Amino acid sequence: MKRKITLKQIARELDVSISTVSKALKNSKEISADTIQKVQAFAKLYNYRPNNIALSLKNRKTNTIGIIIPEIVHHFFSKVIRGVELVANKRGYNVIIGLSNESFSKEVINMEMLANGSIDGFILSMSKETLQQQDYHHFNETMSQGMPIVMFDRVVSDIKCDKVIVDDFKGAKNAVEKLIANKCKSIALITTKDYVSVGKLRTQGYLEALHENRITPEADLILKMDDTLDYEVHLETLEAEIEQLFKSNKKIDGVFAVNELYALSAMKVARKLGLSVPNDIQVIGFTDGVLSKHATPSLTTVSQHAQQMGEKAADLLIDKIETEFDTEEEQFQTVVIPTDLVERESTK
Amino acid sequence: MKRKITLKQIARELDVSISTVSKALKNSKEISADTIQKVQAFAKLYNYRPNNIALSLKNRKTNTIGIIIPEIVHHFFSKVIRGVELVANKRGYNVIIGLSNESFSKEVINMEMLANGSIDGFILSMSKETLQQQDYHHFNETMSQGMPIVMFDRVVSDIKCDKVIVDDFKGAKNAVEKLIANKCKSIALITTKDYVSVGKLRTQGYLEALHENRITPEADLILKMDDTLDYEVHLETLEAEIEQLFKSNKKIDGVFAVNELYALSAMKVARKLGLSVPNDIQVIGFTDGVLSKHATPSLTTVSQHAQQMGEKAADLLIDKIETEFDTEEEQFQTVVIPTDLVERESTK
DNA sequence: TTGTACGCGTTATCAA
């Protein structure tokens, strides 16, 4: 086992100074062709590579970005990561991940851990708990220390930073308009409680679409799930509630769900009740993941372009990291990624 | 914007030396209670935290582990990551990810990038290309530099390191035995080409189960897909081939597929041909992901316990990192995670 | 053309 070789060792072996080695490796014209040749040959032989940590310390720059997400076993978030990683690598950065597991305290701990020199900036999506508690001190503290943050998907306007979001409102509105255009007269909404910003916006999009088409929204047709529960429990409750919804509103002929799972559950319950999708009920979900694509019938969804969000977030962050800090007032931008309606078999 | 505060700044402010500050913060009994109190108050006020990079340089230890996987938008791999992250965080480590995107060269580049001081060890699953080319020099070089590696899932015996795998052979055998016990007489296999070790082992498990039950394997019933193709193309080809398989072998009453997608496609084609699952054909897949759970009918699968694999891999790696290096011969272990057959609606 | 000295932030050792 040969330890990684350092400049110092090369210098000692070749009986020159460390700085000579350093310069020779950079083809500095201060150094004689002879020495350069000798040093480079030796370095190549021993496969010399500069130590990243030493460089980071010296340059006060790690070339690493941190990404904090609530959950990784989730098609949307893993696609975002892929996008981040793609751009980051292309631009010479590594990506370090932290999972908050939807917990406020884990989010804080993870951020503090990484903020102490490990990374140059954050890309993050807030945990549900943070959204509920509305405690954003850790974000503000991090930024006040000069560490840039780019938020995506789950954002709040209280925090001043770059953001990448999808147009949840418009995406939802388009989806519901599609159902209306497809002759749905009684459209149910399956959504989350309002503290998750995206759920709220999608709900508003639903309402707006109804409003513009002069359809009076009915409280009976709106199902707001509490998604802080344990997954399994949630799923069971969900199906029971949807069944209840369908049974007590037999006229329902369209469903808009704010995520994939809710949409799938709606289709499952419909099937159980002997209703055909899309003939009796048409269904549209949000978030274009694997489930939608491979469901039976395959699910029409609002695609969020998760990878593109990740790419954009990474570009924004790295731009900010690499931009010279003019003391002038900082400008933050919010990039809105357009959604697409991916039509499949669950709508006509 | 206040930059992160350092020992040096605290020392200057309080008019003491850097080392006094350092010791005071550690409650060293060399320092007077008075000074300790003063320093700690000041440090707390300015929220002092030691710089990780400086510590890494000093200790020649980063407390970070690197994970290299072929793809992150994949339920299995993201679950492994979750497991790794869970254990790593618990034991005081960060996780940095690298995606090979199934490419040999990206795998090499990513590893070199991280091996230069950024991390203390690797957890990785090989890219398909690496498996095909059988070029493992980057793994061996990394290890010869004293950087430990733990491989999971896609491994080869040529490389001497710790490994975490599932018993692909036995998992497959159990699955096929289940089909046989369920009275299937003609069981098809949908698998990948042999260079991916897991595909090969699962195929062997299938053959062994047949053998032990005195069923003669038929080449006609075995479909080997080339999974190096583009995803969309692959999917189309896959379904076409399965359809062909079913049409030319009407007696098929059971299918074992080496992954979720193949199994799902089999069910889809069966439905298209008017065959009922599980009444006409029973289907079992490998890899227990979201698709299996939410498919219609839900899919019986061999569960790999991906998260557990990640946890185990992380424990193995950190153990190795933290163990004092007795010069004695190194011992490597291969941990086999048992599989479970998760029975759902696609079998009787 | 080469070498010395310094600094990045920290800790450990030894001197005062």
Added chain:
DNA sequence: TTGATAACGCGTACAA
């Protein structure tokens, strides 16, 4: 009880 110094590995301004 406190402080100076060296070291981790690197790059660079400056001196030789």
